[in-house]
Amino acid sequence: MSARGRSERRLGWLLCAPAVIAMLLVTAYPIAYAIVLSLQDLDLRFPEDKGFAGLSNYGTVLSSSLWWEDLFNTLFITVISVSIELVLGMAIALVMHRAIFGRGIVRTSVLIPYGIVTVVAAFSWQFAFAPDTGFVNHLPLIDDDKAWFGERFSAFAVIIMAEVWKTTPFMALLLLAGLTTIDSGLYEAAKVDGASAWQRFRRITLPLVKPAILVALLFRTLDAFRVFDTIFIMTGGAQNTESVSILGYNQLIGRLNLGLGSAVSVLIFICVLIIAFVFVRGFGVRMAEGRPGS
């Protein structure tokens, strides 16, 4: 290798080193440490009982109905909210794509949910749906005394709504970026051949934005699976609305049980790996086309 090539190589590594170290510091090392912690009896309230526990923490978590219920809740919220986001995001992307006027206004207004603090949005929706301080129950067709957060699935409805509101814009922007790469000549040609608007959407738009859709779905699914802020603010996990992230938080910070909490953390990590694997293998998402967004 030439001296120039060698020095370029060294410079490349040198420039990347700080960022790589910063990224590994709080991911690779802690996840390894979480695995170590999860194999121990470690409850900070009873530090003297510390000891090696083998896989017993995993046994405790996996045999508890709480873990499975929370996993169900998390998957339920993830699947419903991501499905709605996809449909709504596509609708908004099409509206923005075919903008006659006011494209800037739409872009500005959809960026607000993206930028707003999740906790703030959660409070806003919570106040809106609260029976005493809200306005939703005073709308026509809605029961005036409906206690949205008093029952599991109505609480889910509000949680999902808040999640959808917050994250649809990101989905819409990714899909819009996909739409703009489509050659408009294709639509003109299809029109000449007598294709209806629906046919044009089915036969031209969908196949061509499919890669963009899959990448957006993967990122949104993983993001939705981590749902924490909205549930924490709205119900705190009451009425059986807990997500796996809330469960991990309660064990780690609420009960200071680092052993059990870390087992939950590691299991969540494994779930995320499985979801990513399914997308990459099952749907053929080409990760080279992906990029982090939120």
Add this chain to the structure above:
Amino acid sequence: MERGTREYALWSIGLLLVLLFALIPVIWIISVSLKSPDTLADGRFFPSEFTLDNYETLFTGGIDDSPFLKPLINSVLIASITTLVAIVLASFAAYAIARLNFPGKSIILAGALAIAMFPAISTVGPLFDMWRTLGLYDTYPGLIIPYLTFSLPLAIYTLVAFFREIPWDLEQAAQVDGATPFQAFRKVIVPLAAPGVFTAAILVFIFAWNDFLFAITLTSSDAARTVPAALAFFTGESQFTAPNGSIAAAAVIVTIPIIVFVLLFQRRIVAGLTAGAVKG
């Protein structure tokens, strides 16, 4: 292309729906923040009488007794420092990835992508334990470090996408024309790179400003607690008053910078979020 009246009307309705969808929760929280305690539960969307009391109570008591002022300062400083450090580190890495030839480039990009998908909750327990041992628990660096980790992938991807578009040959051309290497860098490359750097900075700032999970797990007092976490601990003035008004007022204040960013830099933010998302 022809645009009929029908299409015009449909588009207007679509536009209106999108606007309503996006803005209702924002207008609602502003409205709650302006309601007096007596009218808080009147069930109206807009306040029947306006008051700024909710904003006033946020700041009464000064830095020591106000439940909001110290967290606000924490939020501003932590998000700003995170942004600054993340942009410097990400610019180095993105420059190397966009311009230099070295093995391991694609591993770094793939690794960054993997970190973007990493569940933050999985790191909370270990960090909680490590930070308490290292004395980083409830400090600024204790939050800045995880924010850096999780915002770097976004910053690197955004910057790589922008840096790949820069015509770097201009730098040499300027040097041929007699500019010193530093002049060539400052007068040619910096203005070309600035929009990308700026875009990445906005995205990182929004990320750090928004975080709740680390803020609530790695802090225990106003020493480093940021606004989103502080909001979860807000209580009413007495135990008989709901904190809704003051939460709403605080929420409006932390939303203002975001709205300003969005209004001023919407094009940039969209470009940043979608840069490299689709191969053109």
